[in-house]
Amino acid sequence: MKKYDEVTINPNTGWKSMTEAGKMYARGNSESFLTGDWRTMTPVWDSTKCIHCLQCWAICPDMSIEVEGGKLTGFDYDHCKGCGMCSKECPVGAIKME
Amino acid sequence: MTGKQQKVSLSGNEAIATAMRQINPDVVAAYPITPSTEVPQYFSAFVANGQVDTDFVTVESEHSAMSATIGASAAGVRAMTATSANGLAYMWEVVYIAASMRLPIVMPVVNRALSGPLNIHCDHSDSMGAKDAGWIQLFSEDNQEVYDNIIQALRIAEHPDVSLPVMVMQDGFVTSHGLADMTILSDEDVKAFVGEKDYTGGLLDVDNPVSMGLMDLQPYYIKHKRQQVQAMENAKKVILDIAKEYEELTGRKYSYFEEYKMEDAEAAILVLNSTAGTAKYVVDLLREQGKKVGLIKLRLFRPFPGQELAQAIKKVKALAVMDRIDTFSTWGGPVFTEVRNACYGQVKDTEIVNYIYGLGGKDTDANDILSVYQDLMKIVETGKVDCYYQYLGIEE
Numbered sequence: 001m002k003k004y005d006e007v008t009i010n011p012n013t014g015w016k017s018m019t020e021a022g023k024m025y026a027r028g029n030s031e032s033f034l035t036g037d038w039r040t041m042t043p044v045w046d047s048t049k050c051i052h053c054l055q056c057w058a059i060c061p062d063m064s065i066e067v068e069g070g071k072l073t074g075f076d077y078d079h080c081k082g083c084g085m086c087s088k089e090c091p092v093g094a095i096k097m098e
Numbered sequence: 099m100t101g102k103q104q105k106v107s108l109s110g111n112e113a114i115a116t117a118m119r120q121i122n123p124d125v126v127a128a129y130p131i132t133p134s135t136e137v138p139q140y141f142s143a144f145v146a147n148g149q150v151d152t153d154f155v156t157v158e159s160e161h162s163a164m165s166a167t168i169g170a171s172a173a174g175v176r177a178m179t180a181t182s183a184n185g186l187a188y189m190w191e192v193v194y195i196a197a198s199m200r201l202p203i204v205m206p207v208v209n210r211a212l213s214g215p216l217n218i219h220c221d222h223s224d225s226m227g228a229k230d231a232g233w234i235q236l237f238s239e240d241n242q243e244v245y246d247n248i249i250q251a252l253r254i255a256e257h258p259d260v261s262l263p264v265m266v267m268q269d270g271f272v273t274s275h276g277l278a279d280m281t282i283l284s285d286e287d288v289k290a291f292v293g294e295k296d297y298t299g300g301l302l303d304v305d306n307p308v309s310m311g312l313m314d315l316q317p318y319y320i321k322h323k324r325q326q327v328q329a330m331e332n333a334k335k336v337i338l339d340i341a342k343e344y345e346e347l348t349g350r351k352y353s354y355f356e357e358y359k360m361e362d363a364e365a366a367i368l369v370l371n372s373t374a375g376t377a378k379y380v381v382d383l384l385r386e387q388g389k390k391v392g393l394i395k396l397r398l399f400r401p402f403p404g405q406e407l408a409q410a411i412k413k414v415k416a417l418a419v420m421d422r423i424d425t426f427s428t429w430g431g432p433v434f435t436e437v438r439n440a441c442y443g444q445v446k447d448t449e450i451v452n453y454i455y456g457l458g459g460k461d462t463d464a465n466d467i468l469s470v471y472q473d474l475m476k477i478v479e480t481g482k483v484d485c486y487y488q489y490l491g492i493e494e
Binding site for chain 1: 198199200261306307308309310311312314317318321322324325
């Protein structure tokens with residue numbers, strides 16, 4: 001069986017170099033699929049109101065809430081689709097959709 | 099001929115089920131539909147009697163039958179199903195998925211009309227409807243051929259240069275329910291011929307994780323289609339190689355098509371499945387009268403052996419392509435369209451005409467076939483064609 005782990009497929013990859021039937025052998029590569037440009041509304045964080053309860057982190061479907069040492073630091077706008085769930089769940093109104 | 103062989107009398111459906119028993123697939127998921135019902139029926143008896151190790155899945159529909167077969171095949175095991183007519187139509191969307199995911203599934207299709215008004219008898223509207231789904235398609239004249247095709251189909255499907263599903267056809271009721279003398283291989287020889295399944299690369303191969311059936315967006319999808327047609331192209335060589343290997347085992351010769359008394363023929367019929375038997379009988383009768391007639395029986399419809407067919411057709415002055423289905427284009431049936439397309443630029447001096455015959459099981463007897471040869475001989479004589487597309491043997 002062919003091993004494709006080393007192959008990175010991009011839109012310019014020729015059909016002969018692509019995996020059969022688009023099978024994916026490498027793991028953890030959804031990160032390279034940037035979904036941020038799907039966004040129409042953008043979450044904006046008010047750090048003065050934030051109590052770092054991390055409910056936004058727990059609810060975010062795209063793992064786009066960035067946290068360091070148990071504290072919220074911002075958003076991963078490359079992947080945030082702007083669904084607004086973080087804003088809706090925030091108990092102190094620290095995230096506004098703009 | 100190296101294989102041990104046994105003379106038996108089996109119906110076409112029994113012949114399929116016997117081949118499946120000898121292949122001993124890991125999974126069979128099937129739903130009954132006339133006239134292929136007996137295939138899973140016989141096979142389930144083999145399962146109940148412990149003659150196979152197969153996990154037999156009694157699904158609730160053909161859509162589920164094909165889906166379960168796809169799931170099993172994607173998991174990396176040998177998976178088969180069987181169907182007819184509306185059953186195949188009900189599988190429709192997943193039939194395409196099987197080919198697109200490059201799964202080596204083998205599916206017998208016992209040909210039956212797709213209905214309206216209700217009809218359960220033979221024509222080729224079911225499998226011809228699926229001609230563009232990406233499956234390899236093999237047609238079988240009789241019980242012997244359907245048995246031989248099933249065994250070869252497995253090897254073709256699983257060949258690494260191909261990796262495509264294969265449909266094996268026979269005519270509903272005509273051969274599926276007709277008992278015929280035939281020869282089967284020993285279980286050991288079939289086991290050795292089909293070989294051990296390579297279980298690596300499937301979803302159950304946990305040491306080599308893989309994701310299948312992913313989203314395939316604009317830059318990529320067309321390239322996967324290009325890969326599919328390459329696999330079809332590769333299949334042409336594989337089909338001949340496996341036929342040769344099978345001939346060494348059984349003494350029975352297979353190719354893309356069979357040429358019957360074509361050496362000096364001036365007029366010929368091109369036909370699929372059981373009607374080839376009737377046509378051979380008529381060819382023999384006419385040959386006794388000194389008429390130069392022959393027959394081309396097409397075994398392989400997908401991929402279409404256009405180049406090779408054109409070389410065979412070139413030899414005759416008039417050819418009748420027989421279609422057991424109409425496209426309602428008013429320009430002829432699917433086999434006719436493919437044949438004329440293959441002949442474009444390659445065959446210049448042959449008149450090619452089309453007959454739609456036997457829809458919904460309408461009997462096509464020797465007199466019907468004889469009338470086609472008479473029409474062809476008239477074309478050879480006069481060089482004129484009255485009608486390029488017509489229905490055979492129906493009262494006006």
